[in-house]
Amino acid sequence: MMIRSVGKRAVRTFLWTAFLHFIFTGAEHDEDVSKSSVLQREKREWQWNMLLVYEEKQPQNPPEKIGRLKNTFFNKNAAFRLSGDGAGDTFSLNEFGEVLVLKKLDRETISSYTLKAQIIDSTNGRKLEEDTEFTIQVQDINDHTPVFSGPYTGFVNERAERGTVVMKVRATDKDDPSTPNGIVTYKLLNGTSFFRISDKTGEIFTTVDTLDRETQSEYTLMVQASDMPGLEGGRSASTVVTISIHDINDNVAMFSKQSYHFVVKEDVPVGFKIGTLDIKDRDEKQNKKPIFTVDHSHKDIFDLELNENNDGVLTLKKGLDYEMKKRYTFTVTVKENVAQPPDNTNPRTSAQIDITVEDVDEPPVFTKAEYTFNVTEGQKNIIVGSVSAKDPDKDSYRIRYSIKDPSSPVNINSETGQLTLKTALDRETYDVHVFHVTAEEESTRKLDSYAMVRINVLDINDNDPDLAEGSDVYICEKDESGTVIGVIGAIDKDENPGKFRFSLAGKSSNFSLYDNLNNTASVILTHGGFSTQRSVENILEIEITDGGTPPRKSIRPVRVRVCACRSERQIEYCAAYSKSGVSVSAVIAILLCILTILVIVILFVLRKRYQKEVILGKPFREIHEQLVAYDEEGGGEMDTNIYDVSILTSARSDARLGPDPAPPAMYSVVKKPSACKGDMAVMIEVKKDEADHDRDGIPYDTLHIYGYEGTESLAGSLSSLESSSSFGSELDYDFLNDWGPRFRTLAQIYGSEVNTSY
Ligand SMILES: *[C@@H]1O[C@H](CO)[C@@H](O)[C@H](O)[C@H]1NC(C)=O
Ligand SMILES: *[C@@H]1O[C@H](CO)[C@@H](O)[C@H](O)[C@H]1NC(C)=O
Ligand SMILES: *[C@@H]1O[C@H](CO)[C@@H](O)[C@H](O)[C@H]1NC(C)=O
Ligand SMILES: *[C@@H]1O[C@H](CO)[C@@H](O)[C@H](O)[C@H]1NC(C)=O
Numbered sequence: 001m002m003i004r005s006v007g008k009r010a011v012r013t014f015l016w017t018a019f020l021h022f023i024f025t026g027a028e029h030d031e032d033v034s035k036s037s038v039l040q041r042e043k044r045e046w047q048w049n050m051l052l053v054y055e056e057k058q059p060q061n062p063p064e065k066i067g068r069l070k071n072t073f074f075n076k077n078a079a080f081r082l083s084g085d086g087a088g089d090t091f092s093l094n095e096f097g098e099v100l101v102l103k104k105l106d107r108e109t110i111s112s113y114t115l116k117a118q119i120i121d122s123t124n125g126r127k128l129e130e131d132t133e134f135t136i137q138v139q140d141i142n143d144h145t146p147v148f149s150g151p152y153t154g155f156v157n158e159r160a161e162r163g164t165v166v167m168k169v170r171a172t173d174k175d176d177p178s179t180p181n182g183i184v185t186y187k188l189l190n191g192t193s194f195f196r197i198s199d200k201t202g203e204i205f206t207t208v209d210t211l212d213r214e215t216q217s218e219y220t221l222m223v224q225a226s227d228m229p230g231l232e233g234g235r236s237a238s239t240v241v242t243i244s245i246h247d248i249n250d251n252v253a254m255f256s257k258q259s260y261h262f263v264v265k266e267d268v269p270v271g272f273k274i275g276t277l278d279i280k281d282r283d284e285k286q287n288k289k290p291i292f293t294v295d296h297s298h299k300d301i302f303d304l305e306l307n308e309n310n311d312g313v314l315t316l317k318k319g320l321d322y323e324m325k326k327r328y329t330f331t332v333t334v335k336e337n338v339a340q341p342p343d344n345t346n347p348r349t350s351a352q353i354d355i356t357v358e359d360v361d362e363p364p365v366f367t368k369a370e371y372t373f374n375v376t377e378g379q380k381n382i383i384v385g386s387v388s389a390k391d392p393d394k395d396s397y398r399i400r401y402s403i404k405d406p407s408s409p410v411n412i413n414s415e416t417g418q419l420t421l422k423t424a425l426d427r428e429t430y431d432v433h434v435f436h437v438t439a440e441e442e443s444t445r446k447l448d449s450y451a452m453v454r455i456n457v458l459d460i461n462d463n464d465p466d467l468a469e470g471s472d473v474y475i476c477e478k479d480e481s482g483t484v485i486g487v488i489g490a491i492d493k494d495e496n497p498g499k500f501r502f503s504l505a506g507k508s509s510n511f512s513l514y515d516n517l518n519n520t521a522s523v524i525l526t527h528g529g530f531s532t533q534r535s536v537e538n539i540l541e542i543e544i545t546d547g548g549t550p551p552r553k554s555i556r557p558v559r560v561r562v563c564a565c566r567s568e569r570q571i572e573y574c575a576a577y578s579k580s581g582v583s584v585s586a587v588i589a590i591l592l593c594i595l596t597i598l599v600i601v602i603l604f605v606l607r608k609r610y611q612k613e614v615i616l617g618k619p620f621r622e623i624h625e626q627l628v629a630y631d632e633e634g635g636g637e638m639d640t641n642i643y644d645v646s647i648l649t650s651a652r653s654d655a656r657l658g659p660d661p662a663p664p665a666m667y668s669v670v671k672k673p674s675a676c677k678g679d680m681a682v683m684i685e686v687k688k689d690e691a692d693h694d695r696d697g698i699p700y701d702t703l704h705i706y707g708y709e710g711t712e713s714l715a716g717s718l719s720s721l722e723s724s725s726s727f728g729s730e731l732d733y734d735f736l737n738d739w740g741p742r743f744r745t746l747a748q749i750y751g752s753e754v755n756t757s758y
Helices: 008-025 027-034 584-617 645-651 677-693 720-730 734-739 741-757
Strands: 046-048 051-054 064-071 078-084 091-093 098-101 112-121 127-139 152-157 165-168 184-188 195-197 203-206 218-227 236-246 259-265 273-277 291-294 302-306 312-316 327-335 350-358 370-376 383-386 399-402 410-412 418-421 432-441 448-458 474-476 484-491 501-504 511-515 520-525 538-545 553-565 571-574
Touching: 051 064, 064 127, 078 091, 091 112, 152 165, 165 236, 184 195, 195 218, 259 273, 259 312, 273 350, 291 302, 302 327, 312 327, 370 383, 474 484, 474 571, 484 553, 501 511, 511 538, 584 741, 734 741
Parallel strands: 051 127, 152 236, 259 350, 370 448, 474 553
Antiparallel strands: 046 064, 064 098, 078 112, 091 098, 112 127, 165 203, 184 218, 195 203, 218 236, 273 312, 291 327, 302 312, 327 350, 383 418, 399 432, 410 418, 432 448, 484 520, 501 538, 511 520, 538 553, 553 571
């Protein structure tokens, strides 16, 4: 009752008091304990000791007494009963109320047992007092060792500050943490010159700031965890801790050699990698960050860049030329931004570069990439200009010039490169010619190069002015004198014809011409009175002069129609004149066309007819195979069910039988079945021979299956007969070639077929 009414903490304090009392007085003196004032406050009350038992104690014989239950009601007849956790098998009561331990206990399994005690009258079994609950605490002993959950790995940067936390280790101890048995402390067994460990938390710190990965990149430490700090008999365990030292950039990159020598061909392209300058840096690759400088005098020609290994690669910034410079010598320097002060002192930060340029046979080089010449049109055999190329090599070869383009308007002097016109040029056809000239060195390698030549054709005034199209000059019947009846213009193919001037070539009493001085002229009617009824054709001869130097003149006719008009000179109809018609050249052209077509048609018809004759000479067959399947063998002469052998035997001898001579020699002499074997063999030989030599004959076995797909079939004919269609080609059309260009097409059609079919 009292136990239940007090708080847990009070219980613990009480337990401790009891425990200590127990220790000093021993369980045997329980009677003295029962007399303690605490337990004697209530008279009618359970009186009992705080019950405590140590774990891991072997059961004893007689069993260990850990305390005694007392009750003020206890009398001679009274008896105790125990129930609850472990009652009977772990704990029991003897008749004196003493609690006995029957078993070995483990605090880590069960740390306390709650039991109930009863006191009954053994004579009648009546309860003498209410049940009471009491607790047996299992006392911890140090029966567990700390356990690390490692192995542990950690890292710290080199040169990390003193006191940097590297990592934390932890060991657990199953013993009661409220007692020293369960309290773990840590200790470094070695490596204490670089690291220390917090004995309580297990954190590992650096004790120096001079850790150097390049000296030692990994530390292995032994860490010990112990319980019962400061007391004898503690348990301990140890573990291995691996600490890696991470790299920082604390080493300066330096050249591994004093000088580097490279040989490079003069024709290597810009950007070419000449060679590698290997760099020593004790740091890891990601902390190898060299910065290069090329000597000022050479930094336009050479450059240094990093390769994947962070070494320096010497590259070309500008083209080399053996003929100009054969050797380059310069210095390069390297530096690196590193942690100060760097680990390495006196690094080799500059190196000598020596580059030898190698001669390469190079193609000729033109003095210009493109040559432009001006040539006035219409001139012949003039010198346009010249091109020039040189072999840049030391022992230079002679150069030969040529023009590969056959359409170029000039010839080139292969020695001098002088360009001469082949024919006079016409600006109005092409005003510019562009082609390549080739320069080839006279060596075995025949290296060559090209240059572009551009010839501008300059204009001269070589074209007559002409009337511009679309000028419509007509007289309306009502027109009065002074009316402008049309405006004419002029054109000229030359480049800048200048101002055109117009005048009438012959005098006309009916018309006059007014030059508008803006390249047009107005035709003016001077006398009216024209009528569509009695009109004659009016042709005005107009003289046009262009503005070139020297000027060119031409006289062009302008036909003036006479028309009936509505208001505002809107034409109603015009007088009809017989037209002089088509020009002679047009007529000739049309006639030639007709002739050509005619000849083609005639030849075609002739060819067709010839082909037909050849094919129809033999009985015409359609182009397909007659498929004959011999799918049965027959029973020979004895098989009279299928073949009437008598027909075979009699067919020859009785040739009169049918009027049809169709199966002539094929079904011939077959003697009676009684004929002897020799005769039969002879007969077969004769038949075979006949068959072999007769090309028109059809094999005389009967026709069984006849497959015909028709001409629509997509599959090409396999027939050998097809070739008969080329019979017509036997005619030789080669003579068409001799007929000249007009018949070239024909000659190709027929001539080529002759060639391919044979
Ligand atoms: C600490 O001891 C372990 C185990 O003996 C050993 O491997 C390790 O190298 C030692 N560490 C140091 C820093 O001495
Ligand atoms: C060619 O003529 C053009 C104008 O017609 C002129 O500008 C150019 O300078 C001339 N070129 C040469 C090479 O004479
Ligand atoms: C002028 O026109 C008249 C008719 O109107 C014609 O008879 C005469 O021949 C013309 N004169 C000339 C020079 O064409
Ligand atoms: C030329 O001059 C005439 C008369 O001055 C004018 O009617 C015409 O429009 C002009 N033509 C052009 C193309 O300027």
